[in-house]
Amino acid sequence: MRKKDESKNGAIYESTVQLVLEKGLAGVTMCDISKAAGIATGTLYIYFSNKEALMNKVFNICRKESASFYLNDYSPLDPFDVGFRKIFNNIVTYRLQHFEKFIFLEQCYHSPFITEDVRKDSLKYLNPIFDLLQKGKDDHIIKDLDDALLLGYIIGSVNEVIKKAHYGNKSLDHKKIAQLYQLCYDGILA
Amino acid sequence: MRKKDESKNGAIYESTVQLVLEKGLAGVTMCDISKAAGIATGTLYIYFSNKEALMNKVFNICRKESASFYLNDYSPLDPFDVGFRKIFNNIVTYRLQHFEKFIFLEQCYHSPFITEDVRKDSLKYLNPIFDLLQKGKDDHIIKDLDDALLLGYIIGSVNEVIKKAHYGNKSLDHKKIAQLYQLCYDGILA
Amino acid sequence: MRKKDESKNGAIYESTVQLVLEKGLAGVTMCDISKAAGIATGTLYIYFSNKEALMNKVFNICRKESASFYLNDYSPLDPFDVGFRKIFNNIVTYRLQHFEKFIFLEQCYHSPFITEDVRKDSLKYLNPIFDLLQKGKDDHIIKDLDDALLLGYIIGSVNEVIKKAHYGNKSLDHKKIAQLYQLCYDGILA
Amino acid sequence: MRKKDESKNGAIYESTVQLVLEKGLAGVTMCDISKAAGIATGTLYIYFSNKEALMNKVFNICRKESASFYLNDYSPLDPFDVGFRKIFNNIVTYRLQHFEKFIFLEQCYHSPFITEDVRKDSLKYLNPIFDLLQKGKDDHIIKDLDDALLLGYIIGSVNEVIKKAHYGNKSLDHKKIAQLYQLCYDGILA
DNA sequence: GATGAATGAGGGTTCATTCAT
DNA sequence: GATGAATGAACCCTCATTCAT
Incomplete structure (x- = not known):
């Protein structure tokens, strides 16, 4: 290159x-x-060098960018509920503001373009989030469950709701987002 | 002949x-x-007649089959918590036992192969689930939220967790499934 | 068969x-x-036995039928001008009444379906016409030219005019046909 | 580049x-x-862009080339008989020298490859010939008939005779061509 | 480095023909 | 004999990739 x-x-x-x-x-x-x-x-x-390399590169950039976006305004010193709310909102906001990148990332996950290595490697960008979850567990605020389960639960529900809204041509207002937040938050509470 | x-x-x-x-x-x-x-x-x-027709047909079959599977052992007379647990488990079980169909359906939803009409039409198969959610709302058991939001929340989290487990080569044991159930159930509770 | x-x-x-x-x-x-x-x-x-055989068979039938049609009401004893007029009109009428067969024959002539042998063989059906032309030549009524030239001249002009009229959606009335006849007849006159 | x-x-x-x-x-x-x-x-x-476009393009080129060829050495100032003879000879010569293009044009006329628009549009290239025929009619040299009829009569007979000769492996010598000319010319004379 | 023409394997689809019933 | 499902070669066209300029 x-x-x-x-x-x-x-x-x-x-x-x-x-x-x-x-x-x-x-x-x-x-x-x-x-x-x-x-x-x-x-x-x-x-x-x-080829289409696969291009897609992998773009995937990595989006992955990094999104992970970084999730931490906007977040500090590891934030109390759990504050930090969680910030990150949750960032996750939602990223998907709404950069819908095309969100969909791109989604499509990559089930595609031969993205190799297993790349997929695993990209997890490391989420470490601050895992740390936050750990803090929540340590403080007995949230359920003591596997990280992958907790994050999958949250990310999955957010993804689905945002996609449904977008493709159904229904914009997600603040009220709906707050309701989704409440669903997720109540779910993880210990 | x-x-x-x-x-x-x-x-x-x-x-x-x-x-x-x-x-x-x-x-x-x-x-x-x-x-x-x-x-x-x-x-x-x-x-x-062509690839699109084939995909649409397979999509419809999977759609009906999955919707029917979700209602296994379920009765509209079941109390909300019993009915919800049954359906939740069926949704999870379908995805685990018929992972290939689950992924097929996922891929179809954002594909030019599936026409908008077919997609909308397929919603009707989920009516019994919408009825159950309505009962939960009427009885003030669960939050009084939009159906699409509630179902998106549940389906989204289930999908994501199951895909993560599958592609990470980690099987979902009964314990993990029960934990995921608790996350979702606690989330929707009023 | x-x-x-x-x-x-x-x-x-x-x-x-x-x-x-x-x-x-x-x-x-x-x-x-x-x-x-x-x-x-x-x-x-x-x-x-196959498509080619089918086409050849239909070609032969049309060929015979058309040649026979050309001689409707014609007698070898007719004076040249009478016979020529009859045959000319028959040629025109066949094309107008059986346009689909006329076009089929036309298409066959430049097609790999029709073998050279079949094409040559089909000439024999036109013998009475050649005889008429010979009579006209013997009697010094028409130009003493090669049969193929004379027939090609007449058939070609008729074919072209009828096709042009048909595809241009203009029907050939009796007046136009009479004019075409006059063109051809004046041409061959000695 | x-x-x-x-x-x-x-x-x-x-x-x-x-x-x-x-x-x-x-x-x-x-x-x-x-x-x-x-x-x-x-x-x-x-x-x-595709087969149809290719055929249409080649058709147009042949059409223009042939129409231009027909006017070789011809001047609108030529007396009718001189001009007619020149054009007639050009029409014949084009078909003999470029038999493959002649056949290509023939095949195009009744083919879905050639759109109606293109077909009609191509008529304009023949305007000088129509003008010549008009002059012949105005001067009472030739019959006062429809252009399409006159041209169809001439072109049709030429086409047929040349195709018959070619596929019968008989070359058209100058004598035969002169005879064909006389047939056509005598036909159109008033 | 930049360009876009050139390549050819491969995709969706058709259709003459065969074959099991 | 009649049927129409089954076959697979061949068609039109696309597209990732290469290469001459």
Whole structure:
């Protein structure tokens, strides 16, 4: 990957993510991406050796970005309920504001493009969240359950509700989000 | 005269669902399916006019089968907590026993193969579940929230936890399932 | 070719000719023909060993039928001008009344379905016409030219005018036909 | 950067026209054409979006080329008989020298490849010929008949005679052509 | 590095023909 | 004989990737 023009990378990322939202992972062609990014098809192969590498790279960037987004305004020193609320809201907000990236990440999880290694590796970005959950468990605020179970429970419900709303053309207002928060929070409480 | 071999329909369904699990909806070819079903490619087109029709048909069958499975052993006369537990367990069990169909359904929901009409139409199979939720709300057992929100919350968390477990090669034992149940149930309680 | 039901032969001929008019020789499928003839596809192969054989057979029948039609009401004893007018009108009338057969014959002439042998063989049906032309030449009524040239000249102009009229949705009235006759007749006059 | 190789267009045209002569319009495959043109199948689709577009393009080129050929050495100032003779000879010569294009044009006229619009549009190339016929009519040299009838009569007879000669493996010598000219000319004379 | 023309394997689909009933 | 399901080669077209400029 010889990098000449860093701005092209950005254009490629954005085009890829947007096109995957519109056409699905398998429905997007390298030609589509290059056109949307304003470059030639061949140029794509200067930046990425092939489609899989491109998708993996974009996946990783989204993964990091989203994990980082989840921690906006959050401090490990926050009390559990404050921290949990912040992170929950960040998770929701990321999906609403960057729906295309959310869907891209979703599509990647069940795709041959994303290798098992990459998938596992990406878990590490969520460590601060696992730490928060641990604190909640240590303080007997929340149920003492497996991290994967707790996070899967929360992330799964948020994902589903947001997708349902989006594809049903019903926007999620603050009230609905607060209700979803309450569902999740009441669920994990010890 | 040779009659249409109805057993081929079954072979096609199973092959399709299994291959979609392995390769994704868009990654499956008609050639793959016919080979797996033990028939010639052209024969596939006797049973289904094209790939989209095939996928829609399999989708509908899975949809009905799953909805029916969810109601196993359930009676509308069951008290809310009993009925909810039965249905919850059925939802989980279906996903564990028919993981390939579960994934197939998941993939269909955000795919051009499934038309909007078919998607909406399939909601009707869930009516008994909506009725149960209504009873819970009427009896002030559970939170008085939108059906889509409640079901999205439950289904979403179940889906995510089961997929995480499957792809992480960790089987979900009865204990974990009971814990997930408790998370969901505590969440919806009024 | 085991013949059981002679009426099926007729149905096949008519369907074939009509379908070729609608879809062109190469655009017609054996399935189309069998459906239009009200029989099963396999049955077609009891009557004809393959598509080429079917087309050749229909071609031959049309060829004979048309040649015979050309001689309606004609007698070799007719004076040249009378005979020529009769035959000319018959040629025109056949094309107008049996446009589908006319087009079928046209399409066959430049098709791999019709072998060279069949094409040559079919010339013999036109012998009475050649005899008439010879009489005209012997009597110094018409130009002393090659038969193929004379017949090609007449048939070609008739074919073209009738096709142009048909596809341009302009019906050929008696006046136009008389004018065409005059063109041809004046042309051949010595 | 590699630029589109315009010579490929020519190779494609020639291959298409030649193959249509050999196999008929519907019998020619895109694969055939690409092989004959010395390029890959996919390359064909860089130059033409699909088979229909390719055929329409080649049709238009042949149409223009032939119409232009018909006017070789012709001047609108020529007296009628001189002009008619020139154009008649050009029409014949084009068919003899470019038999494959002549047949290609013939096949196109009754084919779904050629849209009605294209067919009608192509008539305009023949305007100088219609003008000549009008002059002949105005000067009472030829019969005062419909243009379509006059042209159909001439073109039809020429087409038929040339095809008969070609497929009967008999070359048309100058004498035969002169005879055909006399047939047509005597026919149209007032 | 950048371009986009060129490639050809592979996808969905059709259809002449065969074959079990 | 009649049927129509079954077959698989072949068709049109797409697209990830390469390569000449």
